[in-house]
Amino acid sequence: MTETRGERKERTRRAILDAVLELCEDEPLAALSLRQVAKQVGIVPTAFYRHFDSIEELGLDLVDESFTALRALLKAARTFETPPASDRALFLAVADNSVDALVAHVPRAERHFRFLARERLAGPQAVREAVRHQLELIERELATDIARVPGAGRWSGDDLLILANLLVNAMLSHAEELALASGRPDVVRRVERTARRQLRMALIGALAWDSSR
Amino acid sequence: MTETRGERKERTRRAILDAVLELCEDEPLAALSLRQVAKQVGIVPTAFYRHFDSIEELGLDLVDESFTALRALLKAARTFETPPASDRALFLAVADNSVDALVAHVPRAERHFRFLARERLAGPQAVREAVRHQLELIERELATDIARVPGAGRWSGDDLLILANLLVNAMLSHAEELALASGRPDVVRRVERTARRQLRMALIGALAWDSSR
DNA sequence: CGTTTGGGTGTACGTGTGTACACCGAGAAC
DNA sequence: GTTCTCGGTGTACACACGTACACCCAAACG
Numbered sequence: 395m396t397e398t399r400g401e402r403k404e405r406t407r408r409a410i411l412d413a414v415l416e417l418c419e420d421e422p423l424a425a426l427s428l429r430q431v432a433k434q435v436g437i438v439p440t441a442f443y444r445h446f447d448s449i450e451e452l453g454l455d456l457v458d459e460s461f462t463a464l465r466a467l468l469k470a471a472r473t474f475e476t477p478p479a480s481d482r483a484l485f486l487a488v489a490d491n492s493v494d495a496l497v498a499h500v501p502r503a504e505r506h507f508r509f510l511a512r513e514r515l516a517g518p519q520a521v522r523e524a525v526r527h528q529l530e531l532i533e534r535e536l537a538t539d540i541a542r543v544p545g546a547g548r549w550s551g552d553d554l555l556i557l558a559n560l561l562v563n564a565m566l567s568h569a570e571e572l573a574l575a576s577g578r579p580d581v582v583r584r585v586e587r588t589a590r591r592q593l594r595m596a597l598i599g600a601l602a603w604d605s606s607r
Numbered sequence: 608m609t610e611t612r613g614e615r616k617e618r619t620r621r622a623i624l625d626a627v628l629e630l631c632e633d634e635p636l637a638a639l640s641l642r643q644v645a646k647q648v649g650i651v652p653t654a655f656y657r658h659f660d661s662i663e664e665l666g667l668d669l670v671d672e673s674f675t676a677l678r679a680l681l682k683a684a685r686t687f688e689t690p691p692a693s694d695r696a697l698f699l700a701v702a703d704n705s706v707d708a709l710v711a712h713v714p715r716a717e718r719h720f721r722f723l724a725r726e727r728l729a730g731p732q733a734v735r736e737a738v739r740h741q742l743e744l745i746e747r748e749l750a751t752d753i754a755r756v757p758g759a760g761r762w763s764g765d766d767l768l769i770l771a772n773l774l775v776n777a778m779l780s781h782a783e784e785l786a787l788a789s790g791r792p793d794v795v796r797r798v799e800r801t802a803r804r805q806l807r808m809a810l811i812g813a814l815a816w817d818s819s820r
Numbered sequence: 821c822g823t824t825t826g827g828g829t830g831t832a833c834g835t836g837t838g839t840a841c842a843c844c845g846a847g848a849a850c
Numbered sequence: 851g852t853t854c855t856c857g858g859t860g861t862a863c864a865c866a867c868g869t870a871c872a873c874c875c876a877a878a879c880g
Contacts, residue, residue: 396877397877398877398878399825399826399827399876399877399878402827402877403826403827406827406828421637422635422637422638422729424634424635424637424638425635425637425638427866427867427868428867428868428869429866429867429868430866430867437827437828437829438828438829438830439867439868439869440828440829440830440868440869440870440871441827441828441829443869444826444827444828445827511728512728512729513729514728515724515725515727515728515729515783516635516725516726516728516729552804553804553808556801556804556805556808557805557808559801559805560773560777560805560808560809563776563777563780564773564776564777567776570728588769588772591765591766591769592769592770592772592773595766595769595770595773595812595813595816596773596809596812598812598815598816599808599809599811599812599813599815599816600808600812601812601815602811602812602814602815603808603811603812609847610847611847611848612846612847612848612855612856612857615847615857616856616857619857619858640836640837640838641837641838641839642836642837642838643836643837650857650858650859651858651859651860652837652838652839653838653839653840653841653858653859653860654857654858654859656839657856657857657858658857
């Protein structure tokens with residue numbers, strides 16, 4: 395059981411992050427105390443500072459950790475080897491793939507999603523801004539992909555972003571519900587069905603939209 | 608300066624609610640301490656219990672307070688003396704009126720909205736459930752109103768609720784942005800414009816929707 | 821090999837916390 | 851006019867909090 399210094403450090407760092415994720419199931423980050431976290435990890439309070447300057451900084455790391463996997467996932471859900479022929483078929487496939495990706499991924503990162511749901515609006519300002527920034531990136535990536543469909547000429551750039559915002563908000567809301575529905579298969583199925591129909595609705599609806607009114 | 612006992616009690620009760628609203632601008636309910644609230648009000652800590660059993664119970668009162676005005680407002684925004692002739696015109700009017708109502712109301716109840724945004728997902732469980740319940744009521748009221756338009760026959764009851772959920776989520780997200788954009792007229796105008804186009808988009812899109820696919 | 825580095829420890833402090841308890845004094849009730 | 855009710859007070863306690871400080875000891879380094 396010889397362990398290099400870096401390995402050891404990384405291990406307790408990971409333990410601290412996990413401890414915060416677990417404690418945050420019950421109460422927001424701002425309500426956590428250093429001592430509570432330390433006790434959960436099994437270290438003495440002051441040892442915390444060997445890894446993070448503050449709980450807020452730790453929160454920022456958790457935000458990054460949460461989003462890196464998610465963004466890649468959603469982007470991949472909109473990448474096709476052989477894209478569907480019609481705009482309508484393409485949009486339906488995008489809706490379905492995105493929901494599939496979400497339903498598959500959320501349970502694997504449940505605590506991260508619960509953390510995001512909580513801190514997105516209730517966290518320290520820096521954390522809120524970090525989450526908002528990541529969501530904006532997702533919106534822009536989505537808008538870019540939508541702009542590529544053949545029939546997208548009727549939409550202005552503004553309207554593309556507004557549509558992307560609608561879709562991302564909807565997905566976010568469903569992801570939050572999924573994260574909270576942990577382990578209740580009936581609820582998961584209901585949310586999945588709602589998400590699928592809602593995204594289809596919005597995207598098919600968008601096909602009927604003309605920015606020039 | 609004679610004051611009836613009931614008046615006096617109501618006055619400090621109000622002061623406590625206001626104090627919590629103000630303190631909650633910076634940190635979530637769960638991070639507040641009794642003594643902090645008491646100091647802000649100007650009473651001794653134990654006096655708090657003359658009015659509320661716990662901070663959580665106080666939170667529930669704030670949720671009720673926040674929603675009663677809002678629900679009436681949104682319902683009124685969808686009530687027409689002489690309803691527009693076409694479904695399309697009706698939907699556009701509903702979108703516009705709802706956004707107008709929101710933009711007018713949010714600044715008047717800014718602290719309440721910020722409170723809701725924070726506690727909706729980060730608050731004590733009872734508070735979260737209360738908020739969710741109120742949002743479900745709003746969704747159902749909206750679905751009922753939409754079902755009344757002549758061309759609504761193509762939508763199943765499920766799809767009506769799913770559409771209402773999409774719309775309410777969008778409005779909620781914009782209300783939260785408005786509450787945070789306090790006093791920056793350019794941001795308010797941008798959010799207003801986004802909200803208007805987004806609701807129009809979703810509602811006009813819904814006209815093209817057919818539940819039987 | 822001896823020395824340095826750095827994650828983790830234990831003690832000690834001043835401060836803030838929730839709550840129990842006895843008390844006060846003015847409006848309400850009779 | 852006397853008594854009762856009850857919102858608000860002040861003191862007191864045991865506990866949790868963040869953080870400063872001196873210390874330990876094994877991996878890393880020369």
